[in-house]
């Protein structure tokens with residue numbers, strides 16, 4: 435069974451504090467993901483979350499179903515789901531990346547949305563290329579993320 439990779443984007447309510455994200459979402463998720471053999475990252479900007487999950491299909495599907503229903507974020511949009519040869523985030527059960535205005539993650543997502551709207555039926559090449567650049571960007575940010583979380 436090949437390992438799967440899932441990437442989604444969602445809207446973060448402006449009322450949530452960073453502490454609520456870290457203590458309420460990230461800490462328990464790191465523990466649970468480790469138990470489930472899931473690796474990945476969570477990028478959080480002022481108004482958005484971007485998450486990559488890597489793992490066995492069943493574990494990913496069960497978790498994503500829960501995440502979609504979680505009312506701590508809204509409008510969860512699946513951007514990519516497919517098999518991978520090797521994990522990009524194998525060192526982290528959930529690497530937390532705090533987004534800032536120097537990131538290009540937001541602009542890459544905006545570009546993805548435009549590409550999708552333009553090519554309703556043949557969006558795959560656009561989607562795949564943009565997805566690859568989001569993953570590359572998140573992987574680079576994961577390496578330099580200063581988030582000081584024990585066991586991270």
Ligand SMILES: Cc1cc2nc3c(=O)[nH]c(=O)nc-3n(C[C@H](O)[C@H](O)[C@H](O)COP(=O)(O)O)c2cc1C
Pocket residue numbers: 459462463464466467476483485497500501502504506507528
């Ligand atoms: C942005 C966001 C990302 C999340 N990521 C994860 C995750 O990677 N792993 C996880 O177990 N739960 C994650 N959750 C929490 C799940 O939605 C859910 O609350 C959690 O899995 C607890 O499920 P349970 O009540 O069945 O134990 C996330 C929630 C949000 C809002």
